Amino acid sequence: MLAVLIEAERMNAPKLQTPAQATGSDEGSPGEAELRQAIELLFFAYRDFTGDPDAVLAGRGLGRAHHRAVHFINRSPGITVAGLLDILRVTKQSLNRVLRQLIAEGLVESREGKIDRRQRNLFLTEAGRELERELSALQRDRVGRALRDAGPEATSGFRDVLSQMIDSESRATVLDLIKRGAA
Amino acid sequence: MLAVLIEAERMNAPKLQTPAQATGSDEGSPGEAELRQAIELLFFAYRDFTGDPDAVLAGRGLGRAHHRAVHFINRSPGITVAGLLDILRVTKQSLNRVLRQLIAEGLVESREGKIDRRQRNLFLTEAGRELERELSALQRDRVGRALRDAGPEATSGFRDVLSQMIDSESRATVLDLIKRGAA
DNA sequence: TGAGATCAGTCAACAAGGCTGACATAAATT
DNA sequence: AATTTATGTCAGCCTTGTTGACTGATCTCA
Numbered sequence: 001m002l003a004v005l006i007e008a009e010r011m012n013a014p015k016l017q018t019p020a021q022a023t024g025s026d027e028g029s030p031g032e033a034e035l036r037q038a039i040e041l042l043f044f045a046y047r048d049f050t051g052d053p054d055a056v057l058a059g060r061g062l063g064r065a066h067h068r069a070v071h072f073i074n075r076s077p078g079i080t081v082a083g084l085l086d087i088l089r090v091t092k093q094s095l096n097r098v099l100r101q102l103i104a105e106g107l108v109e110s111r112e113g114k115i116d117r118r119q120r121n122l123f124l125t126e127a128g129r130e131l132e133r134e135l136s137a138l139q140r141d142r143v144g145r146a147l148r149d150a151g152p153e154a155t156s157g158f159r160d161v162l163s164q165m166i167d168s169e170s171r172a173t174v175l176d177l178i179k180r181g182a183a
Numbered sequence: 184m185l186a187v188l189i190e191a192e193r194m195n196a197p198k199l200q201t202p203a204q205a206t207g208s209d210e211g212s213p214g215e216a217e218l219r220q221a222i223e224l225l226f227f228a229y230r231d232f233t234g235d236p237d238a239v240l241a242g243r244g245l246g247r248a249h250h251r252a253v254h255f256i257n258r259s260p261g262i263t264v265a266g267l268l269d270i271l272r273v274t275k276q277s278l279n280r281v282l283r284q285l286i287a288e289g290l291v292e293s294r295e296g297k298i299d300r301r302q303r304n305l306f307l308t309e310a311g312r313e314l315e316r317e318l319s320a321l322q323r324d325r326v327g328r329a330l331r332d333a334g335p336e337a338t339s340g341f342r343d344v345l346s347q348m349i350d351s352e353s354r355a356t357v358l359d360l361i362k363r364g365a366a
Numbered sequence: 367t368g369a370g371a372t373c374a375g376t377c378a379a380c381a382a383g384g385c386t387g388a389c390a391t392a393a394a395t396t
Numbered sequence: 397a398a399t400t401t402a403t404g405t406c407a408g409c410c411t412t413g414t415t416g417a418c419t420g421a422t423c424t425c426a
Contacts, residue, residue, distance in 0.1 A: 030330045030338065033364055035323045036258070038330065038342065040361045043251075045345040046229050047272075063382055068226075075219070081403060089230075094384055096404060118393045118402045140218045146347035147213045147221065150340065155213065157333065157340020159221065162228040164329035178223045181216055246411055264374060277413055279375060301373040301422045 052138035060131075065098045067135055070124065073108060074132040078121040080113065087177070107131060235321035243314075248281045250318055253307065256291060257315045261304040263296065270360070290314060
């Protein structure tokens with residue numbers, strides 16, 4: 001194994017090519033090779049980013065879908081099912097399966113809406129908050145370390161690029177959602 | 184629907200909070216709210232990033248797993264099954280199912296290794312290359328536009344942060360893999 | 367040369383988490 | 397009173413991951 005990959009030096013991580021010269025594109029616009037690198041970087045980074053929580057969740061018989069629900073319920077306690085559907089963009093059947101499990105395991109509580117009694121307001125129980133803290137601690141460690149090591153300039157570049165990657169029609173809405181805290 | 188999200192102004196995307204003051208962390212290290220924002224940004228951006236190709240693939244009866252295989256075969260023509268397993272980190276049964284379909288559809292060709300006849304060297308057929316071009320064009324458009332709009336400074340910050348997010352044990356190896364082109 | 371390791375492929379069974387379609391109920395709205 | 401909305405649920409399907417067991421061909425090494 002590792003056939004292709006063995007001989008890489010483990011220390012001093014090789015810097016990726018810098019924008020300018022590297023891939024020939026005359027101006028500031030990224031060349032083909034640069035784009036491929038960015039795309040692959042996204043793939044590998046995202047894989048490791050989701051890897052830590054996945055491992056914890058697997059031990060509990062839960063999956064990434066549960067993590068997403070727990071994250072957004074923690075973030076906006078009392079969020080309705082429809083609100084969560086909007087954010088996650090899955091079908092209600094899909095979400096419902098996840099919520100049912102979370103409620104059965106005592107991680108999430110569903111209360112009848114006070115203004116509109118058809119709605120259900122979702123909350124984490126203490127056990128749910130504990131799980132959330134465990135999962136987010138892992139991701140905050142990883143992301144926090146990356147941002148710190150890369151520095152504040154890089155951090156703002158990272159944010160700018162990711163923001164621009166969001167569908168332009170929903171960008172403002174999504175960024176606004178992200179910007180507001182728990183609310 | 185969109186209950187929570189409606190009233191966001193669509194124009195002039197709201198800037199996320201800036202590192203310094205915003206979340207109280209005394210020094211340059213990111214605060215809790217900043218980290219949550221970065222994590223959510225990653226989630227939303229990655230979702231849209233994978234959305235374009237997913238839509239095309241769905242029309243062909245293929246999925247994201249096929250995309251990954253096609254991408255890395257295109258990138259390293261002649262790669263062996265073991266090499267691909269190493270990169271994708273899935274089981275050979277899982278990969279084999281995907282490869283079998285790709286070969287059956289005439290998108291991938293598997294040739295007996297010349298040096299080691301146990302190995303199989305994988306190549307895209309012309310149809311495979313065409314699909315690859317279609318898929319990567321979508322992603323290159325999105326990522327290219329994002330990098331261009333965010334500028335070269337942001338681009339390098341984006342790369343730095345993502346690089347730091349990769350597991351430190353495999354970072355050098357992975358970055359080296361990314362850095363080399365098709366080779 | 368012969369034993370054992372390695373590369374690839376396969377079968378079977380299972381689980382997570384997407385999806386569609388059809389329906390039911392309670393509550394709100396018109 | 398009729399209709400719409402919010403939620404929940406049943407049933408069935410698909411993709412893509414998993415484990416475990418086993419085969420055949422080929423390479424390597426003692």
